[in-house]
Amino acid sequence: MDYVGGGIRDDYVAGEGTHFKIPFIQKPIFFDTRIRPREISTKTGTKDLQTVNITLRVLHRPIVEKLPLIYKELGGDYDERILPSVGNEVMKAVIARYKAEEIIQRREQISKEIQKMVRDRALQKFHIDLVDVSITDLSFSKEFTRAVEMKQVAEQEAERQAFIVEKSRYEKDAAIILASGEAKAAEMISEAMQKSGSGLIELRKIEASKEIANTLANSKNITYLPKDTPYLITK
Numbered sequence: 001m002d003y004v005g006g007g008i009r010d011d012y013v014a015g016e017g018t019h020f021k022i023p024f025i026q027k028p029i030f031f032d033t034r035i036r037p038r039e040i041s042t043k044t045g046t047k048d049l050q051t052v053n054i055t056l057r058v059l060h061r062p063i064v065e066k067l068p069l070i071y072k073e074l075g076g077d078y079d080e081r082i083l084p085s086v087g088n089e090v091m092k093a094v095i096a097r098y099k100a101e102e103i104i105q106r107r108e109q110i111s112k113e114i115q116k117m118v119r120d121r122a123l124q125k126f127h128i129d130l131v132d133v134s135i136t137d138l139s140f141s142k143e144f145t146r147a148v149e150m151k152q153v154a155e156q157e158a159e160r161q162a163f164i165v166e167k168s169r170y171e172k173d174a175a176i177i178l179a180s181g182e183a184k185a186a187e188m189i190s191e192a193m194q195k196s197g198s199g200l201i202e203l204r205k206i207e208a209s210k211e212i213a214n215t216l217a218n219s220k221n222i223t224y225l226p227k228d229t230p231y232l233i234t235k
Contacts, residue, residue: 021143029071029076031062031067032075033061033062033064033067033153034061035059035060035061035131036059036060036061036079037057037058037059038057038060038073038079038083039053039055039056039057039058039136040056040057040058040083040084040087040091041053041054041055041056041090041137042054042087042088042091042092042168044092044095044096045095045232046095046096046098046099046100046103047096047097047099047102048099048100050099050100050140050141050144051140051141051144052095052100052103052138052139052140053137053138053139053140054091054095054135054137054138054139055132055137056087056114056118056134056135056136057132057133057134057135057136058083058087058132058133059131059132059133060079060083060122060128060129060130060131061128061129061131062078062127062128062129062168063123063127063128063129066127066207067122070127070128074126078126078128079128080099082122082126082128083122083128084127086118086122087120088112089142090114090117091114091120093117093118094110094113094114095110098110100113100140100144107138109131111134111138112133114133114135115133115134115135117220118133119133119233120132142216147217199200
């Protein structure tokens with residue numbers, strides 16, 4: 001950037017490289033146009049008066065074409081003068097609109113809201129390009145954090161107890177259904193026996209005899225069944 005005859009040339013910005021100047025008339029003003037980081041921290045209050053510690057990290061650079069205007073309005077230390085002010089103003093305004101619990105639940109949305117507002121304000125009002133904006137810390141007081149943790153533990157315990165109650169109810173229902181099924185089966189067998197007399201019993205004996213015969217046929221031991229006894233003898 002060029003300083004001529006006591007004033008700043010608005011129409012001239014020189015990049016890196018070799019440049020010539022008129023001695024005693026022209027004087028160069030140097031600006032670092034590289035992307036640089038800066039952290040902005042503040043302590044502010046939520047809608048329900050909880051204290052929040054929040055830190056914003058920005059990567060910034062000036063708009064090269066606007067350097068003469070930036071220098072005239074803000075000076076060479078524009079970033080130190082403007083970025084903390086803009087960052088603090090936006091963070092306090094956004095956080096004040098939400099309750100602490102809402103901030104915990106909607107942290108990502110609130111972060112994006114802060115990022116957009118900081119970026120837009122820095123660019124439109126001060127010609128500073130914020131290449132990246134991120135929230136590196138968002139924390140509450142120790143007392144509030146402890147209260148939130150206790151609430152979460154209580155909610156988890158309540159959910160566990162509800163699960164146990166529900167499981168017990170299902171197990172009770174299953175036992176009732178099983179008992180009902182067994183009673184129904186016994187009733188059906190009783191009815192069948194009444195209708196068929198001793199025929200059903202004889203059928204069950206025949207089925208049992210077949211099963212015993214199959215077992216004996218596949219056994220390597222010599223087994224016989226003495227007459228008039230229900231016991232097997234193996235040699």
